[in-house]
Amino acid sequence: MTPLTVRNICAILLIVSSTLDLISNLMYTGRDKLKWFVETPTYVKWERGALIAAFVIAALGVALLEIVLREAGETILARLGATAFLIGAVVAIVAEGQSLSGATSTSALEVIMVVVLFVAEAILGAALLTSGLLPAWVGWTMVAWNIGWLIVLPIVTPRNIYFPALHFLLWLIGIMLLVVR
Amino acid sequence: MSLTTMTGIALILSTLIYHGGLAYLFARAQFGEVLKLPRRERLLIIARHPDAYRWGFRIVLVGWIVAALGYVMLAALLRDAGDPIISTLASVLFLIAIASAFVFWAFSVSPTLLAAEETARTSNVPAYYESLQLAAESSLGVYQLLGLLATAGFGWALLQTGMLPSWVGWMTLGFGVAWAGVHLRSDETIPLLPMVMQVVIGISLLLK
Numbered sequence: 001m002t003p004l005t006v007r008n009i010c011a012i013l014l015i016v017s018s019t020l021d022l023i024s025n026l027m028y029t030g031r032d033k034l035k036w037f038v039e040t041p042t043y044v045k046w047e048r049g050a051l052i053a054a055f056v057i058a059a060l061g062v063a064l065l066e067i068v069l070r071e072a073g074e075t076i077l078a079r080l081g082a083t084a085f086l087i088g089a090v091v092a093i094v095a096e097g098q099s100l101s102g103a104t105s106t107s108a109l110e111v112i113m114v115v116v117l118f119v120a121e122a123i124l125g126a127a128l129l130t131s132g133l134l135p136a137w138v139g140w141t142m143v144a145w146n147i148g149w150l151i152v153l154p155i156v157t158p159r160n161i162y163f164p165a166l167h168f169l170l171w172l173i174g175i176m177l178l179v180v181r
Numbered sequence: 182m183s184l185t186t187m188t189g190i191a192l193i194l195s196t197l198i199y200h201g202g203l204a205y206l207f208a209r210a211q212f213g214e215v216l217k218l219p220r221r222e223r224l225l226i227i228a229r230h231p232d233a234y235r236w237g238f239r240i241v242l243v244g245w246i247v248a249a250l251g252y253v254m255l256a257a258l259l260r261d262a263g264d265p266i267i268s269t270l271a272s273v274l275f276l277i278a279i280a281s282a283f284v285f286w287a288f289s290v291s292p293t294l295l296a297a298e299e300t301a302r303t304s305n306v307p308a309y310y311e312s313l314q315l316a317a318e319s320s321l322g323v324y325q326l327l328g329l330l331a332t333a334g335f336g337w338a339l340l341q342t343g344m345l346p347s348w349v350g351w352m353t354l355g356f357g358v359a360w361a362g363v364h365l366r367s368d369e370t371i372p373l374l375p376m377v378m379q380v381v382i383g384i385s386l387l388l389k
Binding site: 006009052056059060063064067086089090093094097098100101 | 266
């Protein structure tokens with residue numbers, strides 16, 4: 001049986017957070033776009049609640065990722081990335097919590113959250129690159145994905161740049177942490 | 182001064198400051214009645230004691246900040262004592278909880294004072310107040326749940342490391358889990374609960 005090391009728990013938390021995000025996204029798409037489900041307050045609570053839980057668990061996973069990166073020799077970028085991600089996750093939890101309690105506009109919070117999360121994850125990608133913890137392509141993918149969307153979204157959809165699924169490429173790090181030894 | 186002593190002092194101080202702030206609110210701002218009355222009557226009472234209300238919540242805010250610092254130091258102690266995982270997770274949960282408490286503070290204290298002034302002047306509760314209160318209360322719920330889970334996490338980490346007598350760990354773990362369970366099963370929010378066990382852990386650290 002695989003032992004519960006910091007690395008393994010970190011990987012599990014990152015994968016669980018991405019799965020919760022996926023569930024929340026499917027619930028949203030089913031309700032808002034495909035009209036499969038009727039919108040009820042309970043349904044919306046579960047949908048947004050899953051996303052809030054995803055951000056909390058992602059913050060826990062990234063906190064452990066910082067320890068794993070530190071042990072692999074990367075100290076500065078790992079700490080910067082984890083701190084920025086914690087800030088972004090808190091803003092995300094606040095924005096989602098506000099929308100759950102009926103706030104009509106949380107767009108300013110959403111812009112802050114999106115920018116901070118993309119920058120944080122790009123820094124974590126750079127930390128993966130410099131530490132050599134995972135194959136270089138994982139780090140490059142993280143950097144390119146996050147910087148790319150940060151540039152593309154304000155041009156393509158300037159009215160709404162918040163797409164939660166884009167912040168959960170963390171599953172890739174989680175799976176690679178389990179696979180690569 | 183060692184990190185253990187500093188952590189113990191910070192944790193004890195956080196509880197004393199936080200509960201001191203609450204005591205100030207109860208003694209000087211009729212907070213007991215504020216908690217029981219409907220919104221309009223509550224605002225009228227607050228309008229009579231705006232300074233006491235503001236200062237009471239400022240003291241509470243300082244208590245939260247000191248608790249966050251104390252728990253971050255405790256996490257460092259627990260990491261050095263051989264528990265890198267649970268202590269890190271607990272401190273991250275507590276930091277998110279405190280951030281939610283700050284959001285509650287920002288959405289509740291100043292808007293409440295403005296609404297109290299307006300209610301006293303016009304006899305009507307302003308329309309914006311209801312939605313702001315709902316947002317503030319949801320943040321307080323997040324604070325309480327995550328704060329109690331963090332408390333349980335610190336209890337678990339204390340048990341793992343054997344840094345303090347095991348009854349401290351069990352008590353902290355049991356307190357966090359039990360009250361988190363109660364919170365999940367009811368809509369009642371008791372915001373002082375995540376600010377209780379710090380005093381037990383702090384005194385135990387100083388006696389170590």
